[in-house]
Amino acid sequence: xxxxxxIGLEVHAELxxxxxxxxxxxxxxxxxxxxxxxxxxxxxxxALPVLNREVVEYALRLGxxxxxxxxxxCKFDRKNYFYPDLPKAYQVSQLYTPICRDGYLEIDxxxxxxxxxxxxxxxxxxxxxxxxxxxxxxxxxxxCGVPLLEIVTHPDFINEDAANAAxxxxxxxxxxxxxxxxxxxxxxxxxxxxxxxxxxxxxRRPGEDPGVRTExxxxxxxxxxxxxxxxxxxxxxxxxxxxxxxVQETRRWDDDRxxxxxxxxxxxxxxxxxxxxxxxLPINISGDWIAQVKENLPELAFQKRERYMRxxxxxxxxxxVLTCHKNISGLFETLAQKSGAVFAANAASSANAAVExxxxxxxxxxxxxxxxxxxxxxxxxxxDKLVTLxxxxxxxxxxxxxxxxxxxxxxxxxxxxENYIADKGLMMVSDDKAVTEAVExxxxxxxxxxxxxxxxxxxxxxxxxxxVMKELGKGGNPELAKKIxxxxxxxxxxxxx
Ligand code: ADP
Ligand code: MG
Ligand code: ZN
Numbered sequence: 001x002x003x004x005x006x007i008g009l010e011v012h013a014e015l016x017x018x019x020x021x022x023x024x025x026x027x028x029x030x031x032x033x034x035x036x037x038x039x040x041x042x043x044x045x046x047a048l049p050v051l052n053r054e055v056v057e058y059a060l061r062l063g064x065x066x067x068x069x070x071x072x073x074c075k076f077d078r079k080n081y082f083y084p085d086l087p088k089a090y091q092v093s094q095l096y097t098p099i100c101r102d103g104y105l106e107i108d109x110x111x112x113x114x115x116x117x118x119x120x121x122x123x124x125x126x127x128x129x130x131x132x133x134x135x136x137x138x139x140x141x142x143x144c145g146v147p148l149l150e151i152v153t154h155p156d157f158i159n160e161d162a163a164n165a166a167x168x169x170x171x172x173x174x175x176x177x178x179x180x181x182x183x184x185x186x187x188x189x190x191x192x193x194x195x196x197x198x199x200x201x202x203x204r205r206p207g208e209d210p211g212v213r214t215e216x217x218x219x220x221x222x223x224x225x226x227x228x229x230x231x232x233x234x235x236x237x238x239x240x241x242x243x244x245x246x247v248q249e250t251r252r253w254d255d256d257r258x259x260x261x262x263x264x265x266x267x268x269x270x271x272x273x274x275x276x277x278x279x280x281l282p283i284n285i286s287g288d289w290i291a292q293v294k295e296n297l298p299e300l301a302f303q304k305r306e307r308y309m310r311x312x313x314x315x316x317x318x319x320x321v322l323t324c325h326k327n328i329s330g331l332f333e334t335l336a337q338k339s340g341a342v343f344a345a346n347a348a349s350s351a352n353a354a355v356e357x358x359x360x361x362x363x364x365x366x367x368x369x370x371x372x373x374x375x376x377x378x379x380x381x382x383x384d385k386l387v388t389l390x391x392x393x394x395x396x397x398x399x400x401x402x403x404x405x406x407x408x409x410x411x412x413x414x415x416x417x418e419n420y421i422a423d424k425g426l427m428m429v430s431d432d433k434a435v436t437e438a439v440e441x442x443x444x445x446x447x448x449x450x451x452x453x454x455x456x457x458x459x460x461x462x463x464x465x466x467x468v469m470k471e472l473g474k475g476g477n478p479e480l481a482k483k484i485x486x487x488x489x490x491x492x493x494x495x496x497x
Pocket of ligand 3: 038
């Protein structure tokens with residue numbers, strides 16, 4: 001009989017506010033250890049916290065984007081535990097009144113649409129970092145007090161197939177990531193820990209009550225998360241099939257070894273002795289504030305995808321590449337708009353400008369980004385130069401191969417496209433005389449092939465075209481060459497010569 005996997009997620013997103021949640025220290029990543037600290041975030045007794053309003057604003061943005069209801073009167077709670085990365089020995093968090101509740105997000109995996117319910121989103125502060133060495137462990141409190149949103153889903157990922165379970169979780173995290181990025185509230189750098197996902201996973205027979213779950217932490221890429229899920233399903237299934245019992249615990253994923261190991265048995269809420277935070281006032285969120293945040297929500301990635309498909313006739317696949325990052329869709333939209341103006345001046349339709357820009361960004365630009373191993377957020381390319389090139393290729397000034405070559409030169413060396421094209425002789429030879437000469441030369445040299453073509457072997461055309469294009473060099477105009485070659489091949493005098 002089959003096993004069924006049940007998964008629920010707890011995702012931490014570090015907010016990109018300028019200052020920390022309860023003090024004015026910077027949230028900047030890195031820095032010399034213990035240089036981004038003050039008495040409040042270092043937990044000096046008697047120092048009092050003051051809530052950063054921006055954190056609430058960011059929580060509202062995410063909650064509204066994820067269809068949550070907002071807790072108009074909420075407060076903070078203390079979660080007590082002793083660990084060296086937590087100087088106060090408690091974390092300020094929200095247990096009883098999370099700021100957002102009962103939302104959902106939708107994912108599409110293998111053609112199947114799923115609604116994943118969000119149980120809650122709450123605000124809390126991050127802890128510090130322990131640096132272990134052979135001499136002992138050193139504390140860095142720079143991350144203490146960096147604001148976090150914790151997003152908790154219901155255990156709605158239910159699958160019999162392990163690969164499917166991993167695919168659904170990854171799709172959900174992708175969607176969360178793009179939402180956080182488009183809302184401009186988190187940079188989602190998994191390597192730097194600014195987006196972290198904990199995987200709660202249990203296995204059961206279909207129809208039975210949920211089994212005992214484990215929580216796996218420490219994955220720093222989507223790929224690692226997928227691997228960790230498949231590993232944990234295998235591990236739990238094996239134990240259960242051998243008649244064993246799953247221990248409820250927190251496990252740490254080791255991506256190099258492709259395994260996880262138990263870190264600690266999982267605490268229950270009562271072990272933390274939560275109680276209302278006495279040093280902070282309750283937060284009253286006005287209806288006006290909520291309305292204002294709602295009104296100012298930016299267009300999200302999935303909404304952009306739908307618009308691109310609807311308004312420009314762009315395919316679903318291409319639309320999803322274009323919205324993989326805010327900078328990529330931003331680049332696309334700028335190009336479409338600017339080249340639209342160029343096209344309009346040329347009396348071509350603006351829909352073509354968008355399609356042409358979409359092909360450029362989702363194809364060549366994405367390939368260059370990948371090869372150069374840079375992140376979309378670090379992409380810096382002149383849109384004016386790209387618009388010039390889009391104008392050239394669609395206006396018949398350069399061919400597709402030269403277009404590609406020049407785009408790459410702009411990407412890598414920021415060349416001036418006009419100069420580059422002139423220097424490399426890429427301007428298309430659109431002079432009938434030059435093309436006719438090249439065609440005649442090739443036909444004269446390949447009379448047997450020309451005769452075969454005329455005898456009905458149409459495939460030969462491609463071969464002759466290749467020779468003509470080679471003869472014309474990089475500036476060859478394929479359309480013109482094709483036209484003249486077909487005319488010349490049909491001309492009777494060649495048959496006789
Ligand atoms: P805790 O209080 O121990 O953190 P929660 O009830 O808050 O437990 O749930 C934490 C996470 O575990 C949630 O994401 C939830 O969806 C998930 N979860 C709950 N029950 C199960 C289960 N049986 N199998 C897998 N995940 C589960
Ligand atoms: Mg929990
Ligand atoms: Zn501070």
